[in-house]
Amino acid sequence: MADPTTNRPLHPARPTLSRFRRMRPITGKSGQFGFAFWLPLGWLLLITFCAIFAPWIGIQDPDSLDFINLQSEPNDAHLLGTDHLGRDVLARVIYGARVSLVVGFCAPVVGMLLGLPIGMIAGYFGGRIDGLIVGSIDTFLAVPGLVLLLLFSLIFGGSLLVVTVSLGLLFIPIFARISRAATLSFNSSEFVLAARTIGAGDFNILVRELLPNVVLPVLAFGLVAVASAIVVEGALSFLGLSVPAPHPSWGGMIAGGREHLEESPHISIFPAIVMFLTVLSFNLVGDTLRSRFADVREAAI
Amino acid sequence: HAGSHSAARDGGTLTVGVETDARGFDAVKGGVLGVSAGTVSLAVHDTLLKYNENTKQFEPNLATSWVAAEDNKSWTIKLRTDVKFHDGTAFTAKDVADHFSRILDPANKSRSRSFITAITGVEALDDHTVRFNLAHPWLPLLGNLAAPSMIGLIPSSANVAADKQNREPIGTGPYVFKNWAGGDRITITKNPNYWKKGAAHVDEIVFRILPDTQARFASLRSGEIDLIWTDRGGSIQDAQKDPKLVTVVRDGKGAVITFINASKPPLDDARVRQAMAHAWNQTAILKVTWKDTRPFAEHPLGTESTCDAGYRHYDPAKAKALLADYGKPVKINMIHTTTPRGREFGEIYQQLLKQVGIELELIPVDQNTLVKKVFTNDYMISGWRIADADDVGPQTFALSYSKSSYNLSRLKSPEMDKAAFAMRTAADPATRKKYHCDLMRMVNDQGNMQYRGGNRYYAFHGTNTHNISIDGLGVVRVSGAWKDQ
Amino acid sequence: MADPLLELTNVSTHFHSPAGRVRAVDGVSFSLKAGQTLGLVGESGSGKSVLARTIMGLLPSYAEIPEGSAISFDGHNLLTLDRKARRAISGPGIGMIFQDPMTSLNPVMKIGQQVYEGMRHHFGTSKRAGRERAIELLTEVGIPQPDVRVDQFPHQLSGGMRQRVAIAIALACEPKLLIADEPTTALDVTVQAGILDLLQREQRDRGMTMILITHDLGVVAGRCDNVAVMYAGGIVETGTTLSLFARTRMRYTQALLDSIPRLDRPPHERLQSIGGRPPNLIDPPAGCRFAPRCAHRNAHCDTDIPPITADEQDPSHRFACWNPRDPDAEASDKATGDAA
Amino acid sequence: MRYVLKRVRRLVVVIFAVTLFTFLLVNVLPGDVAYDIAGQDASEEEVQAIRADLGLDRPVMIRYVEWLGDFVQGDWGRSFRTDESVAEAIWSRFPVSLELMLVAQVFALILAVPFGIFAAYRAGRTVDRTIATAGFMSLSVPSFMAAIILILVVSLNLGWLPTSEYEPLSAGLWANLRAFILPALAIALSEWVVLMRVLRADLIGVLQQDYISLARAKGLPVWHVILRHALKPASFSMITILGLQIGTLVGGSIIIESIFALPGVGRLLINAIYARDFIVVQGVVVFIAFAYVLVNFIVDLLYAVLDPRIRTERSDG
Amino acid sequence: MSDILLDVRDLVVEFPTRKGLVQAVSGVTFQLNRGETLALVGESGCGKSTTARAVMQLPRPTSGSIVLDGDDLVAAGKRDLRRLRRKFQMIFQNPIASLNPRKRISDVIEKPLKIAGELDAAKRRTAVMELLETVGLDPAVAMDKRPHEFSGGQCQRISIARALILEPDLLICDEPVSALDVSIQAQILNLLEDMKQRYDLTMLFISHDLAVVRNVADRVAVMYLGRFCEVGRSEELFDSPAHPYTRALLSAIPVPDPTVKPKPIEMIQGDLPSPISPPSGCRFRTRCPLATDRCTSEVPEMRGLPDGRAVACHHPLIGT
Ligand SMILES: Nc1ncnc2c1ncn2[C@@H]1O[C@H](COP(=O)(O)OP(=O)(O)OP(=O)(O)O)[C@@H](O)[C@H]1O
Ligand SMILES: Nc1ncnc2c1ncn2[C@@H]1O[C@H](COP(=O)(O)OP(=O)(O)OP(=O)(O)O)[C@@H](O)[C@H]1O
Ligand SMILES: [Mg+2]
């Protein structure tokens, strides 16, 4: 029986690779970013603008109650109506965007800052260290994410910081995996070997040679991670475990409006639509950028 | 509904949607019986007495007669002789004595003990006679013997001894416990040998655990289940409007309250508490949170009780005046649960206090932590409740008496202690009530407890279901139900 | 055998890419008589594989074959046939072998099945008969223990063995024309010779017509009747092997031959190198595509595309060059080299 | 065989680490099951008595070692609150979660495979982009939102399916399955996209392989080439993801189980967390971790069955 | 100053793999004289690259000694090794992959200087520019570009510049032209030859293409399954191979001349055996037309032939 170890492509860079694979066109998407990119990007900019400048763009106080106008339908005074405490839904949606965006951006950053070095170290050094890290990641992954979030938020209380950090922790395995895979794929490449032959140390190779290459696929995943961070935050606040009252958050608003789904669907539906559009936009923008800048397979995720 | 008994039809299955799973049915092990477990238990067990809501009188059930001694410090009760437990053993005075002795034994740490500490002992005089000895004249005894909670329900002492009562309860009731699929459903079946012939009609009652109110309500409307109860204002309003549904209502005693911790500055100043009482708009929260499906509470003695408790009504001007008198800015915090209702309560309270110039910070915690914080005096303001009871006196006593470990608002005053003691040992209902009312007036004046609404219970069922009633504590009596078809 | 089996007339293949239109094959014409072997040589990227895939009908969807191209095979114009008729030709009409034996076999399918699948599809051969035939074919291509190998998976075979299997697959439907796209590039020299011998034998025994694509002039020299040299998408010189090597006319072909290190040359001999690099096929040079790298170019070369010209001595030897080499004049110095 | 042993060893290590991890985590939870047992009307002394009774006043590590000892012997403890055996509680709820996951994954596959194939075959074309956009839209509806919308539309407005009518299998297959349709759909709505995209990406890669060209060069029709030649080698990542999802979702569909009132492991867990019934939390988390690791293990073995490269390599070695 | 720059003795490199220990190089001994080019040829997987990398100490060999200019590399500590590295450099097979795609050419080439401790940025810059000029690239154009903007041949020039900037004594080339087109290959081979003259390089040149080897090498070592079969001066080895494997290799090479018909001499059969369980005795015996029982039982030692060659064969093709 033939030995598989000898069955490798022999002179791999000689025309072994068919052009048909090497020159895969960026499946149809032409060189320009289409409106499937600009439209969502516009939405994101709008949301971000509103969230940042919420106190100054003339929207109402999101917390003040109005016992007269409970659950009023959208009207001139309240463009998106009021909720069951008579609060302006539009104002709450906009202030809720602050939570979603902060968590959405910061959690992946936390995950990346921790996951990237972990993954790179595992991929670079291999052996015991790799085994240990992969094992820890496995352990971490074996505990359902929502359970961890629940436990964290119960232990440390619900606050923006806790939610962001604990969600960020959940992203560690994902980022670690991506950067580990990327590191592995570059690790055996000849430019790393070349760096070794000139006597570069491990740290130098990790930071100077590997990092610039690893960071791109990792960043490319970043925007998609933002989308999922927003979704998970939504789920958390749906369970009432995210930011404390009275701060509005989309998931919390959806959960709060559930009881009034039949008489006043607008209480849930508007935040749901805004959240949907925002998540969709991040997904679309993220995907466009990812397919443009890196070829990471979803399988790694 | 009572009138339609003649048309009662036997057979069929009654499906009941309940909000929470039971924890267990053992009076000692299971802790509090929630409404779910209470409802199941009430169908599986019998009480000694029964309270008639219409006549306001106690009626015989497992007991045939009851007489007090001259000094009112003991009661002798005669029991039925024809009653058998579901396992076939005969019901005797020993079962009753064992049950109460077990609750009273401090080693068992029953949480129900605190309600009946006035009982010093229970003895079986013969097979069917039992005597309750009391420390002092104690009016609430009969109410406790009729309580549809674990205190009043008599289990098989053999089953208790075998340590199976918690998960497979055995009683003398019209229904026999059949199966408990954790998290999903509890099934009980008709007791063919029930001592009161014709009391039970449907063959089987299934309690389905459906935690989501919306879902439970939708299932009721689609006819998937026959009966639900809820305390959600929106659903109650919808149900009352729905011609295909029948509403069963009963007012209860007790109340949903707010503790103002009198041991934490600046809440140790009565003026601050009083200002908060005037800033508190109970009408508004009843409207917003409960959609006016609960009664306005001035005290926890129940809507039927005529007691002028000197309630401090919503009056922001007065509140501001009191604060001005106090003179310092008030910044306080409050713990609340992470449930939508808990958040909402916090959000409303925050806004109401803001109107009179008090800054309130909200700290979300889960239910369990909230309880712990309140017990360990690690809070300033927290929601709480005075549980329903035929007589809430024992609770108001414990909440107000200075040496009670249950004085959770930590307000200690000799006058209140005096009123509490007088209430506790009163030998006749009128005196007891007078002292009770006095006590509640003092509480209202101090502002250490504020009301968020009284208790009113609702159950709903389709028009083809009959003979459902709500007992004390909101426990639903399903054992007499029958269905058309 | 008057009619050619395969005839290409002005065949072009263009790819639409984000950067523009890639003229991978541009105006290729040649014809091939039944039973002959054509060697198609050229540098990497000169369009050999694309040409092969164009004939095979295996182009991706973003490829375009401009109007005016025609490929006639056995009386059919392959470019105008409907899909079903076209498929009927793939297999029994034309078979193909790919460059990399590691990737040209389905890793999760048994070898036997891959061999007889085509027969089943085209001739309705039964499974059992197909298997028998597969064993025969494997024996024929020189695989030891064929009855064991039929039930194995590709990874259990070495590279050389796999290429033999690929040949067996191509032979299964008895094609009239076999296109072998660099069948030995990925193999070791020791294995390469065996594979080439096998192909040559099969071709002779079956009277098959064959196109052997390679970048190695040494490979075609010994084994092909005709040779066509490709550069930047077009055929720049074609003729019988003997004539092409003996009387090389095109400057590019000669430069290529000169740049190859040879065993019969002394060590450390300075090699003739071709400067520059192959042109960009999106925007190729206006005149002769080799002009920018050619040592013998003149003004003509940069501006006008050289016409196809026939060699005076051998009309079947054709080339496209404004300033062709005169083989007779340079023969003397070449002779000294050969003598060494 | 050595490989299997190695995997089993790793499985055990991970499980062990999970037990320690959760034990520590659960034990730093604020709040106390004792208060929950005692109820709101109990006094502090009573609560302390209950604590002592449950052994909660002893150091965490001692309790852990004890728990582990019992656990290894198959005694997962009894709920502090309901006195239910933890193992029994989990096993009685597990089939519900498992069924939910399986139905959800079947839905996800039904959507993912044809769309994935279609998108890959027409990569870059309008069909592909339409599918991709639809996928993103589907992916952008969080499952809790999907659940609410499904309830609103399918149950409340159309009245087609129940919102919460879990019936055990003994009540009949359809009665049982009915209850899973909406929750499974709510889960599948985001899961299928992941599967579809993985399949699409791999399939595009496979379709560019020489062996696909070779199959086409044999004159085989396109559908034959895709289904017989391309699908199998392209589906390995998808199968991995499928396995991972089953693993994570068995305990991870907490919200869906709650919304649809399915008496599954997820709901058991969340109730236990809220009640600080940590012996149950502990048991459930370890169980879920075990399920996760086990499923991965099975997927790995399955891989070997599907992919001859791995299969024979192992039997060789 | 001795004439021998590199002295490799009994080099063994093992890799643990899932299926067992692979001895990729098993007991290789050779010397490299100053200024000479030694070529290593052999089939794929025979251990050429592994030998080269072992000399580079990447990874460090399992056993054996490698002495470079008096310094034992195997025994050298991590620190010393880094200091010694400037004396021996390497270029790789895949020109594009051996350059970091994210770095500019100037950074790529000056990195060795930086690591070697040259602190003056201006000095580094002039060195880089000079060298780019030398390898035939226009420094003004090339400096600030990134690798993907260059063709394979140009990338290989850049790699050569990087390897030469520290002015090493020994240059190891692992198949430097096998990824390049024939038309480019000649440019690189010429360049290497120029560099060798200019920098007094000693080269270890790896290739599977005997024609290329013939062109560049002074001496040739033929490798089979982790061992050397034959080492000798290029002309002699090519003209009259002593080892049957060398002869087989030579006969398999196609000659670009239609008048020379492929020689019908006996081709070696079968495939390279598994390096995990190599054949006993002579490793080539399973494919050797001349194999006898002796070849199965006895490992052939390297023996010197009168003309200075060494061969490891029980039945060499030319008399001893
Ligand atoms: N699928 C494709 N999309 C875009 N361009 C392509 C595609 N395939 C090939 N090309 C381009 O067409 C030209 C010819 O490529 P082809 O693969 O035919 O070269 P080749 O002569 O076979 O080279 P090699 O010796 O490397 O196999 C190249 O410039 C290549 O970049
Ligand atoms: N890192 C490694 N781990 C395990 N085995 C290895 C490793 N590197 C090389 N080998 C094995 O060592 C043997 C020699 O490999 P090496 O790369 O040195 O061969 P080579 O002669 O350079 O081949 P090629 O011509 O393909 O480059 C092969 O069997 C290979 O499988
Ligand atoms: Mg090609």
Ligand SMILES: [Mg+2]
């Ligand atoms: Mg190599």
